[in-house]
Amino acid sequence: MALIVAGPLLGVAFGQVFTSLRETVKDTVSKVCQFKPILERLQSTLDRLAPMVDQMVELSEKLDLPERETKRLKEHMEEGVKLVRKCLTVRWWNYVFKFKYSSKLKDLDDEIIRYCWLDLIAQCARNGLMTLENSQNMTRMLKILMNREIPRPVSCAVRERTEFTVGLDMTIRELKTLLLKEKVRLLLLTAPGGCGKTKLVEMLCQDEQIKVSKTPNVKVIVQNLFSHKGLQPKFEIQSEENAIDQLLQLLENIGPDPILLILDDVWQESLPEKFEFNIPNYKIIATSRIAFPRFKNFRYNLKPLNKKDAMTLFCHSAELQDESSNIPEKDIKKIVRGCGGFPLALKVIGSSLRGRCAEEWRSRLLKWPNSQFFRNSEIGLVDQLLKSLEFPNDKFFIKDCFMDLGLFPEDQRIYAAALIDMWAELYELDEDGIHAIANLQELTTLNLASLVLARKDASEVHKYYNDDFVTQHDVLRELALHQSSQEPIGQRQRLIMNISENDLPNWWREQKHQLINARLLSISTDESFSWSWCNIQAPKVEVLVLNFQTKNYTLPEFVDKMDELKVLIVTNYGFFHAELSNFQLLGSLHNLKRIRLVKVSISSLCKTLVPLKSLKKISLFMCNIGKALENCTIQVSDALPNLSEINIDYCNDLEELPVGLCDIVHLKKLNITNCHKLFALPKEIGKLVNLEVLRFRSCTDLSELPESIKCLNKLTILDISDCLSISKLPKHIGELCKLEVLNMKGCLRLRNPFPESVMNLQQLKVVVCDDERAKLWEPIKEFFTKLEVKVAEKDINLNWLPDVDETV
Incomplete structure (x- = not known):
């Protein structure tokens, strides 16, 4: 196991350069009066650093550690030695060189101080965490040797918020027992949606997880694993076979730590076996709604909650207290029984009844005729969850917000800023997003979504929401899609299309000019889509959400006919930044108010920048900008004459504001x-x-x-x-x-x-x-x-x- 020193690594070469500069400054400061103040300041800086530099160089040499992350500072110091020596040749009357060299000496002193203030602190923090991680890894290894503890997983997901859970302790013990068996290398955890499979593996692995979507992409999974470990594949991953080969090398290099790989929500029977390798202490858990036959000997069937645990979870969600509740116990038991032991149903339905009077509880029961309660049926689960979408008149708008979440891909973050843009134009909410965030918090309270506030600084004023995001359970997303698809295609308010490869919906292919009346249109495509757009007429669309995964993306030709379009959200969910073409189509949209672009290259836009007279707000998130905005075909101010807000976030190549x-x-x-x-x-x-x-x-x-x-x-x-x-x-x-x-x-x-x-x-x-x-x-x-x-x-x-x- 590699040892990481809790601090930066300063090699012998750096120590020699540092000493040389210090001695040169000390020797020169008394000989050149015109540079004396700045040289004294530089000497003071070097003298204060000298003891620490000596100790770090000595430790690095003893531990035989390579020199890292000091190349630029070392080069500055080497130039500094030459600069200080040149000061000896400058005459007192030569003010030009005096100013020039004084400025450079000041820059050198600032660079050294900057390194200590920024780089040194950051490196110490990072290496300290790495040391802690390795210490924990070593502790886990010792525990495994002594107690045969379950190995921890390689994780690449943000930890979910802590939730109230019941009835899983025994299940976790049973899973551990199965995993400790030598012959079990791949275990399938299966149950219908909403039973708590993901929550179970989160608890098993201390809230860490790896997610795989319903349309799993092995290349993307492997790329994510490399990224999480801070590494790059040896070669560009171009095929599934190549991805598996490079993953094997990565897993072998991670050792000797045990590895538990979790594939969550798997829909292809063959997927888990692609990740099987003959590596010591390496095991896989796959969760799925489908009980794949080939895993019958290595399968764990997760059961619904028993009556006692179901009652506990429901009462917690509904905030019922025995001593103060006025809801008849028989009504509570009927509703709990109607939830079939599904944790998701218990939480959502319980939250929807929180604070309601006894008459409303009774009314809910009357809508379940003849006690037709479901048992382990996802269709029944969706039917029951529909009851939770019955809002009072003063909160009916929350249902629209819930259904709008279905416009975004499954298992992806939904950024609050995108929702704020949509809702400001659709429902005339405030520009600053205060009401939008309040609606998301309401959905979180009702267990219909989870709002994650990225920074929890209570002292911050005038909150900026661009880092905040929403997540949603797969079943709840399916519920939103179900509700959005009740009308015929041409009459839906929200038209949501998920296109795999080039498999367009039949209704789209069969008609050359399909007329739709939706206000919101979402089109998601995968990395195999080849831009064979068919024509549609969508004159009433106000919000267009385009989700894709490729390196190149072409805006559909039919966009230029969307005369009512107000909000355009283009998101690249692929691994690399994408070139966006056909941007000139937007020039004909006279009502377009907001554009949000995620992980695209802006250089391609400026080549075809067109006047967007009505645009009020543009947001660039994780985009490649560079100097693109300085090389546009027309001036930015002429193209965007009414722009009132610009948001630029996580654009790592932006060095100077255009x-x-x-x-x-x-x-x-x-x-x-x-x-x-x-x-x-x-x-x-x-x-x-x-x-x-x-x-x-x-x-x-x-x-x-x-x-x-x-x-x-x-x-x-x-x-x-x-x-x-x-x-x-x-x-x-x-x-x-x-x-x-x-x-x-x-x-x-x-x-x-x-x-x-x-x-x-x-x-x-x-x-x-x-x-x-x-x-x-x-x-x-x-x-x-x-x-x-x-x-x-x-x-x-x-x-x-x-x-x-x-x-x-």
Whole structure:
């Protein structure tokens, strides 16, 4: 087992360069008066670091560890030695070279400090976690040798929220017993949907899981596993056979840790066997609704909950308490019996009756004639769950929100930002998403979905929802699809199509011009689809959701006839970024208000950028941007004259904000988050005089805000949280006369003194920061009677990380 030192690795070569630079500076500082201040500062930095560098170099040499992650700093130091020596040759009267070399020396000192503040801290944190992981792995190995403990799985999914569960303890013990048998290498866990198969394996593996969709793709599974381990396949995975070969090599390299691979919700009998390898301590659990015959000797049939456990789970979901409930016990027992022991039905139906009066409970029972309760039937389960979709008039809108979740693919995150865009245009909800999030929380309370708040910082003001997402049980998604498909194709309000390979629905192929009246249209295609679009007429579609998995994607030709289209959401669920073509079709859509693009290359868009006169908001999530927006065929401001909001998130190749964006004078919100390579903003940003919200959250390389920011006289919210490189506020920040909220949480390099102009921020109401920065605001608070300084809670929640297949 590899040993990971809890800190960065500084090799001998680095130590030699560091020593050389330190000695050169020490020897030079007394000989060149014109550079003395900056050289003394550099010498002080090096002297303070010297003892730690010596210790780390010594440890690295003793442990025979390779030098890593210091190449760039080492090169800077090598150049620094040459630079310091050149200072000796500069005459006192040569102000040009004096300024030039002083600037370079300052940059060198800043680079060393930056490394210690950012890279060193990040590496220590990462390596500390790796050390902990290896320590836990070693502990598990010892336990397996002594107690034959079940091996932990390779996991690539976000942990689900903790839920109330009953009746699974005995089942887990039985599963462990089966897995410990030498001859059991592949075990099938089977039960109808909604019985708790996924929850059971989550509990077995301490809430970790690997998901496989109903249309499993071996290549994608293997790519996800490589990504999770931080590795790249030796060769591009082009076929299923090649994927299996490379997976075998990966699993052999993971050792000697035991591996438990979980394939959740398998629909193909042959899939689990493709992952069988003759590797020690390697086992597979596959869950499925189908009791595949070939696994009859290695199969565990999960049973519904017994009466006692079913009653416990139902009462918990309905929040019934024996001493205060006015619901007749016989009615409770009838409904529990009607749920057939299915945990999903017990939770959803129980939640739907929470807080209802006895008459409503009785009314629900009357809708189940002749006590026709189901037993282990998924059809019956869906029928029973339909009862939970009967909302009172004041909450009937929640049913529409629930059914809208079916527009997105199974087993994928549904980002709250996409729903906010849809619902703002469809149902005229607020632009900021407050009501949309409230609806999602209501669905979560009813157990119809699960809202995951990525960051749980209660101190944060004016919440930004782009990281938050929703998940949904497969059966509940099927329920949404069932409800959406009750009318004939041409009359449905929501038309949802899932296309495998080139297998278009019969109704689409048989008619050249199929007329549909849907307001919402969703088309999902897999990686084998070859763009053989048939024509349809969809004049009433207001929301178009396109989900795909290929490296190249062509917008359907029929899009340019969608005269009522307001929202376009294009999401690539594949492993690599995709080139998007036919973008010029959007130029004819005069009602298009919002565009959301996920994991596509923007360079292809700019080649065909067309005027979108009505567009108000564009969101780019995990897209490749580069310098594409600077090479458009027409100016961005001319193409998007009424754009009021831009969101750019997780675009890892964005280094400089395009100057052209600063000409969009109607822009009110500019949100750029988690773009870690963004290091510079254009000085022209002050031209955005109508800007009200400016956010650069977690742009860790961004070192300063341009002074022209003082021109943003309408700015009310400035968020620079977790911008680790920002060391000072703009000198004239006080000219932001309407600024109400300043979020500077996690700005570790930001120190006193604040610029004097801070005292002019008379409208400032809330400052969000950490403990150290809060102390800096204490003397200022005396002059601001309404100012509230909120100390942000430390948040170690990792739910904000994108899905594994989204991190490429």
